[in-house]
Each structure stands twice: as C-alpha cells, then as structure tokens.
Amino acid sequence: MLLFPNVETLELYKTSFKSLERTIMTRNDISSVTTSTSSIVENRSSSPFSPLSKLKLLNIVSVADVETLPEMIGNLSSLQSLDICICPNLATRPEEIGNLSSLLFLRINACYKLVSLPEGVSNLKSLQSLHTQGCSNLASLPEGIGNLTNLQSLTIWNFRNLVSFPKGMTNLVSLHSLDIQFCTNLVSLPERVADLSSLSSLQICKCPNLVSLPEGISCISSLQSLVVKGCADLASIPRGIGNLSSLKFVNGQDRTELGSHFSMDTLADYLLDEQRR
Numbered sequence: 477m478l479l480f481p482n483v484e485t486l487e488l489y490k491t492s493f494k495s496l497e498r499t500i501m502t503r504n505d506i507s508s509v510t511t512s513t514s515s516i517v518e519n520r521s522s523s524p525f526s527p528l529s530k531l532k533l534l535n536i537v538s539v540a541d542v543e544t545l546p547e548m549i550g551n552l553s554s555l556q557s558l559d560i561c562i563c564p565n566l567a568t569r570p571e572e573i574g575n576l577s578s579l580l581f582l583r584i585n586a587c588y589k590l591v592s593l594p595e596g597v598s599n600l601k602s603l604q605s606l607h608t609q610g611c612s613n614l615a616s617l618p619e620g621i622g623n624l625t626n627l628q629s630l631t632i633w634n635f636r637n638l639v640s641f642p643k644g645m646t647n648l649v650s651l652h653s654l655d656i657q658f659c660t661n662l663v664s665l666p667e668r669v670a671d672l673s674s675l676s677s678l679q680i681c682k683c684p685n686l687v688s689l690p691e692g693i694s695c696i697s698s699l700q701s702l703v704v705k706g707c708a709d710l711a712s713i714p715r716g717i718g719n720l721s722s723l724k725f726v727n728g729q730d731r732t733e734l735g736s737h738f739s740m741d742t743l744a745d746y747l748l749d750e751q752r753r
Contacts, residue, residue, distance in 0.1 A: 482530060483528050483530065483531055484530055484531060484532045484533065484554075485531075485532065485533045486528065486531055486533070486534050486535070487533075487534075487535040487537070488535065488536045488537065488539055489535075489537045489538055490537075490538045490539070490540075491539060492539065492541065492542070528552060529553075529554065530554050531552050531554055531555055532554055532555060532556045532557065532578075533555075533556065533557040533559075534552070534555060534557070534558050534559070535557075535559040535561075536559070536560045536561070536563060537559070537560075537561045537562055537563075538561070538562045538563070539563050539566075540562075540563070540564060540565060541565060542563055542565065542566055543565050543566060543567055543568070544566070544567065544568045544569075545560075545566070545569060545573075547572050548572075549572060549573065549576075550572025550573060550574070550575035550576065551572075551575070552576060553575075553576070553577060553578060554578055555576050555578060555579055556578050556579060556580045556581065557579070557580065557581040557582075558573075558576070558579060558581070558582050558583070559581075559583045560583070560584050560585070560587060561583070561584075561585040561586055561587075562585065562586045562587075563586075563587050564586070564587065564588050564589065565589055566587045566589060566590055567589040567590060567591065568590075569590070569592075569593065569594045571594045571595065571596040572596065573594055573596045573597065573600075574594065574595075574596025574597065574598070574599035574600060575596070575599070576600060577600075577601070577602060578602055579600050579602060579603055580602055580603060580604045580605065581603075581604065581605045581607075582597070582600070582603060582605070582606050582607070583605075583606075583607040583608075583609075584607070584608050584609075584611060585607070585608070585609045585610050585611070586609070586610040586611070587610075587611050588610070588611065588612055588613060589613060590611045590613060590614060591613045591614065591615070592614065592615070592616065593608075593614065593617065593618055594618070595618050595619070595620060597618050597621070597624075598618045598619070598620030598621055598622075598623045598624065599620075599623070600624060601623070601624070601625070601626065602626060603624050603626060603627055604626055604627060604628045604629065605627070605628065605629040605630075605631075606624070606627060606629070606630050606631070607629070607631040608631065608632055608633065608635070609631065609633035609634055610633065610634045611634065611635070612634055612635075612636045612637075613636075613637065614635050614637065614638070615635070615637035615638060615639075616638065616642070617632075617638075617641060617642055617645070618642070619642045619644060620642075620644060621642055621644060621645055621648070622642065622643075622644025622645055622646065622647030622648060623644070623647070624648060625647070625648070625649055625650060626650050627648050627650060627651055628650055628651060628652045628653065628674075629651075629652060629653045629655075630648070630651060630653070630654050630655070631653075631655040632655070632656050632657075632659065633655070633656075633657045633658050633659075634657075634658045634659070635658075635659045635662070636658075636659070636660050636661060637661060638659045638661060638662050639661050639662060639663055639664075640662070640663065640664050640666075641665065641666050643666060643668075645666055646666050646668040646669060646671040646672060647671070648672060649671075649672070649673055649674060650674055651672050651674055651675055652674055652675065652676050652677065653675075653676070653677040653679075654672070654675060654677070654678050654679070655677075655679045656679065656680050656681070656683065657679070657680075657681040657682050657683075658681070658682045658683075659682075659683050660682075660683070660684055660685065661685055662683045662685060662686055663685050663686060663687060664686070664687075664688070664690075665680075665686075665689065665690050665693075666690065666692075667690045667691075667692060668690075668692055669690050669692040669693055669696065670692030670693070670695035670696055671692075672696060673696075673697075673698060674698055675696050675698055675699055676698050676699060676700045676701065676722075677699075677700065677701040678693070678696075678699060678701070678702050678703070679701075679702075679703040680703065680704050680705075680707065681703065681704075681705045681706050681707075682705070682706040682707070683706070683707050684706070684707060684708045684709055685709055686707045686709065686710055687709050687710060687711055687712065688710065688711060688712035688713070689704070689710070689712065689713050689714060690714070691714045691716070693713075693714055693717060694714040694715075694716030694717045694719065694720065695716075696720070697720070697721075697722060698722060699720055699722055699723055700722055700723060700724045700725065701723075701724065701725040701726075702717075702723060702725070702726050702727075703726075703727050703728060704727065704747050704750065704751070705727060705750060705751070706751065707751050708751055708752070710748065710751050711748075713744040713747050713748055714744065715740065715741065715744045716740065717743055717744055717747075718739050718740035718741065718742065718743035718744065719740050726743070726746075726747070727747070727750055734746070
C-alpha cells in the first residue's frame with residue numbers, strides 16, 4: 477500500500493530528512509507538508525520520498541547538514557518542481573535525478589560545495605526552466621544539455637569557474653531566455669549561438685573576462701531584448717547586431733529611446749561604450 481498518496485507539496489525548511497520522516501509517519505490525510513527547525517540529518521539508503529507517489533513540488537531550503545540527496549528521489553515520477561536552496565554542504569547529486577520524467581522546473585541556489593551537475597539532468601526531456609545561482613564551485617554544465625529540447629529558460633549566475641559552454645547548448649531550440657551573470661572566468665559563448673532559433677531574451681552581465689560576442693548573435697532573428705553590462709574586457713561585438721529588426725530593448729531601454737544609437741553602424745559601439753560605465 478502506498479503511503480501518503482495525496483501529498484502533492486512538500487517543503488523542508490531548516491530541517492532534516494529524519495525529522496521529515498517522523499512528521500509524515502504521524503499523518504496520512506494531508507495534501508501539503510512543511511517541516512522546520514531541526515538539526516540532525518542521517519543519510520540512509522532508504523528514503524521517506526519513495527511513498528510520495530503524487531508529489532508535484534519539493535522544496536529543500538536551508539538543510540545545512542545534508543551532503544547528498546537520496547537515490548530514491550529518482551522515483552518521484554509525478555514531480556514537476558524541484559527547488560534546492562542554501563544547502564551549503566550538498567556536494568553530490570544522484571544520477572537518478574534524470575528519471576524525473578515529469579520535472580518542469582529545477583532550481584539550485586547557494587549550494588557552495590556542489591562541483592558538478594549530474595549528467596542525468598540531460599535526460600529531463602520535460603524540463604522547461606533550469607536556474608542555477610550561487611553555486612560558486614560549479615565549473616561546467618552537463619555535456620548533454622542540448623538534449624533538453626523543451627527548455628525555455630536557462631539562468632546561470634555565479635559560476636566562477638565556468639570558462640565556456642558545451643557545444644550542444646546550441647541545440648536548445650525551444651530556449652526563449654538565457655541569463656548569464658557573474659561568471660567571472662567566462663571567456664566565450666558558443667559560436668553557433670544563432671541556432672538558438674527561439675531565443676527572445678539574452679542577458680550577459682558582470683562577466684569581466686568575456687572578450688567578444690560571437691557573430692551568430694546578429695543572426696538571431698527572434699531576439700527582442702539584449703542586455704550586455706559590466707563586461708569590462710569585451711572588445712568585439714558583431715556590427716550586424718543593429719540589423720535585428722525584432723530587437724525592441726537594449727540594456728533595458730526601448731528601441732525608440734536609443735535614437736541614433738540604434739543602427740547597424742552604431743549599436744555595437746554603443747554597447748562597447750556601456751561596458752566602461
């Protein structure tokens with residue numbers, strides 16, 4: 477018999493997996509669980525997650541002592557949203573996360589010891605939003621990230637060791653929004669960025685070692701908003717960027733507000749000047 481078949485939302489805040497287990501074992505007629513203020517974590521081969529057959533949302537916030545997530549998390553076949561925030565000792569992720577066939581939203585914030593995302597992330601064919609922020613030891617994205625053909629939003633903040641992106645990233649044909657900020661060692665973007673045929677918003681901020689933008693940016697005919705700020709070493713921007721008829725906003729300003737700056741010949745120069753301000 478499945479335990480707690482009606483639970484759809486589970487939120488852990490300043491808690492442990494042990495306290496979670498105690499909580500759910502005492503109640504079986506609930507649709508939402510929140511546990512808080514506990515201090516002991518035990519790593520177990522079994523997991524309190526496995527009976528939660530209808531769980532759709534799982535938030536794990538400020539679970540300071542957890543170092544790994546249970547492998548059984550991959551059995552949450554109904555899970556649509558997974559949010560892992562401020563777990564400073566989380567160092568490994570199970571490859572079984574790739575079994576979350578219904579997952580639409582994945583956010584990983586402030587997990588400082590996490591050194592890599594599991595390759596299993598590349599199997600999340602339903603994923604629409606991937607948000608990573610403040611995981612300063614992460615140095616790369618999974619090589620197979622291009623398999624996420626339904627991904628619409630990708631946010632990458634504070635990847636201090638990230639130098640470049642996987643080539644397969646340009647296979648993200650459904651990507652609408654790409655937000656890259658505070659990647660202090662990033663030196664390049666994919667050359668075939670023009671293959672991101674659905675991209676409407678591109679934001680690149682505080683990447684001081686980025687020296688150029690690929691020529692392909694000037695061929696993204698769907699691009700409506702472009703923000704490039706705080707990239708002090710940026711020395712080259714494709715001049716053809718001014719030809720993008722779909723472009724409506726540049727660095728937060730409406731196209732009509734830019735006036736003479738918004739042309740094939742001058743827009744690239746305008747953006748380069750912006751990096752020195």
